[in-house]
Amino acid sequence: MYKPLEAFIGLRYVRAKRRNHFVSFISLTSMLGIALGVTTLITVISVMNGFEKELRARILGAIAHATIRPVEGALSDWREVIEQVRQHPEVDGAAPYIEEGVWLQGQESSGAFIRGIDPAYEIEVSEIESKMLTGRLADLQAGEYGIVLGIGLASRLRVGPGDRVTVIAPRLKATPVGASPLMRRFTVVGAFEFGEFENDSALALVHMEDAARLLRIPQGSAGGVRLHLRDMYRAWSVARDISTELTRDGLGQEGSAEPTYYLVRDWTQERGNLFQAVRTEKTVMWVILSLIIAVAAFNIISMLVMVVTDKQSDIAILKTMGTRPGTIMRVFVIQGSVIGVVGTALGVVGGILLAQNIGAVVPFLERLFGFSLFPSDIYYITELPSDLRTSDVVKFAVMSLTMALLSTIYPSWRAARTHPAEALSYE
DSSP, rough: OOOHHHHHHHHHHHHHSSHHHHHHHHHHHHHHHHHHHHHHHHHHHHHHHHHHHHHHHHEEEESEEEEEEEESOBBHHHHHHHHHHTTTTTEEEEEEEEEEEEEEESEEEEEEEEEEEOOOTTTTTTTTGGGGSSOOOOOOOSOOEEEEHHHHHHHHHTTTTOOOEEEEEEEEEEHHHHHHHEEEEEEEEEEOOOOOOHHHEEEEEEEEHHHHHHHHHHHTTTEEEEESSSGGGGHHHHHHHHHHHHHTTTTTTTTTSOOOOOEEEEEEHHHHHHHHHHHHHHHHHHHHHHHHHHHHHHHHHHHHHHHHHHHHHHHHHHHHHTHHHHHHHHHHHHHHHHHHHHHHHHHHHHHHHHHTHHHHHHHHHHHTTTSSSSSSTTOOOOOOOOOOOOOHHHHHHHHHHHHHHHHTTTHHHHHHTTTTHHHHHOO
């Protein structure tokens, strides 16, 4: 079969048994180094993607993608607002809410956020119903003053189902003996667990009408509307557009002559710093692990320089036969690229297999060495998650091939500048 001269010679150099076995050893280590680097990169970034995905599911299961609330006062016609919000093509669900920081007193005391909800609407914007350990959201009935606590908060207060909890709001009411804080006794009717510290240790749910009575908010009003969107990454822009439409249409506060303006808040403002920390860690890990591939690429340079030195006479003969410098360069570019391609291919296959089976590999290593990587009494996430993304695999493969190709430039250029007379004078 016809094959270009540079490809024929370059592949022959790759296959041939060299007199210098050290060169062969460097070639092998370069190939394995690239394979190890790509495998490690794909596996580690997939695991970090898995952690980010798991973290997002646990956090966003309790908080909304975005919230809209009036700048001043309460939202009196929240049903009309929700009906209009649901017509937006990017909104999957909407629910009214009232939220306030409070002090809870059981057998022990603790600060928390109390969220007044309507159970009929809440299932549209959160996964709390599926995270209930005891009781149901439907147990929150208006006027019965029931409360659902996060499992960490319930443990801190040392209360369980049927126990009474006093909720003290940071607002004052006038009494004959002076001002006193607003407070009300609630009965624990359930507990939930998301496996995320802030949700489990600082969130309590009550019926929205009970929250309104506690906080002296007009009955039938809500503090705002929580949104669940199809694309969480567009939460800010979508919520802002919706708030603009509500203000333009005059919805929000009945009987008000002035337009109602809204404050918009999305999930990145609630917990965005946590996700930003994860993304920063991913970037740092990407840079650090890329150095493995860079070291392997430097090995390719060393190997090719040694091969060029070893093949001085062959290069000189080719040039005396009229071979162009560009052809000489391509010979060694092909030789180094083959090492890069094979190493990258092995790394991609190894990385995909390891990332897809990391959930089975880690338990095997734990049994083999007798240790637990994520003890259940310390970590909420007790197994190593993995989220393999095609874009990451392609990105790392291209980066590896690019490094391997760049590493061939200098040795190939040096080979092309070989002077036949000087090279053959020592033969």
